Amino acid sequence: MAMDLQEIARHIDEHQQQGREMDKVTLSYPSLKVEDAYKIQRICMEEAASRGDSLIGWKMGLTSAAKQKMVGVEEPIYGRLTSSMEMNSSVLSMEGLIHPKVEPELAFILKKDLKGENIRPRDVWMATDCVLPAIEVIDSRYRNFSFTLEDVVADNASSTKFLLGDQAFSPYEKAWDKMGVSILKNGEVQHEGVGSDVLGHPVRSVAELVNMLHKEDLGLKAGMVVLTGGFTEAVNVEEGDEILVDYEGLGTLSMSLS
């Protein structure tokens, strides 16, 4: 089948908007390249912008060995975060969701633009305003959460919603790589992780994102949110579930599914 990236993007965007499952794009287009998949992501963002949504940040996905093993894709990827994905309460409605999962993460909020090809952790610290506890909700549009690298990139790295904690912390508050995190569902611990599970240190995830974006001549803008990636495997959720993430020494963040 001839490959029309606009047409593929329209198809994916429709499924994202309606919360409907779809077949893997690579079944119809086996020659789809990762670069094409990122172009599809960009076109979907243009569609979102035409509906009044705006780009407010980026997420890194598959930044821990636990997550890579879970989905069988062995490299980090990025996705776009829009204003409509940010939750303004801790209640998540299941309406419009397919098979959501949640992940404990950290968000970095930038105070300066950051763009370049050899970005190191210290460049990230100089550009970071604060760090926030976060929970990401992912919901792959592909049946059974099953995809290739190209598919998942085209589906905006399964981005769906995210919740940020109210309390911001100084980037120097603690050694983020040493911070333990546990995620509980209905009072039972599901997984435990530590900051170093995220590419050695969550700051490295931001540096890697900037280096990856540079290949598309893109960068981060002051005020943007960056989700650095799950500390642990993602947890399946359904209506009625209560999620609590305990960030060692920093408190907790909760989410209720309704």
Ligand code: 0L1
């Ligand atoms: O945020 C993530 O790590 C998810 C990236 C996409 C893979 C998935 O849907 O689990």
Ligand code: MG
């Ligand atoms: Mg994530």
